[in-house]
Amino acid sequence: MELAFKDLVVWHKAIDFADYVISLTEELDSNRKHYRLVEQLESAATSISMNIAEGKGRSSKKEFIQYLYIARGSLYETVTLAIIFEKRNWIDKQKLDEIESKSIEIASMLKGLINSIQKSL
Numbered sequence: 001m002e003l004a005f006k007d008l009v010v011w012h013k014a015i016d017f018a019d020y021v022i023s024l025t026e027e028l029d030s031n032r033k034h035y036r037l038v039e040q041l042e043s044a045a046t047s048i049s050m051n052i053a054e055g056k057g058r059s060s061k062k063e064f065i066q067y068l069y070i071a072r073g074s075l076y077e078t079v080t081l082a083i084i085f086e087k088r089n090w091i092d093k094q095k096l097d098e099i100e101s102k103s104i105e106i107a108s109m110l111k112g113l114i115n116s117i118q119k120s121l
Helices: 009-026 035-056 061-087 093-119
Strands: none
Touching: 009 035, 009 061, 009 093, 035 061, 061 093
8 A cells, every 4th residue: 555645745845854853953052951942843843744644644635735734834833943943043044044945845835735736626
């Protein structure tokens, strides 16, 4: 049995994005006393691909679209946390720019997928 979500390029991008964010948390310039924020960043970043996969496994296209919107929300949450981390000097501006660049690409792909599914309803 094939797992249909693995055919989605946006899912692969989201997996790579989560991996990148997790690698950044492992290098944080922080004494880790704000570990809940670190965990929230990792959670938000991994939630993107998980919601894409979960939505793809649902029984209707409308449900899939809803999960894609949730994935987009997690993406925005990740960027917001990264901005806070940059303000706290836990990550540098270059890493924030990389997160934002990757986020723009994923957000665009999510939007395209949502639009494509909506046209087929």
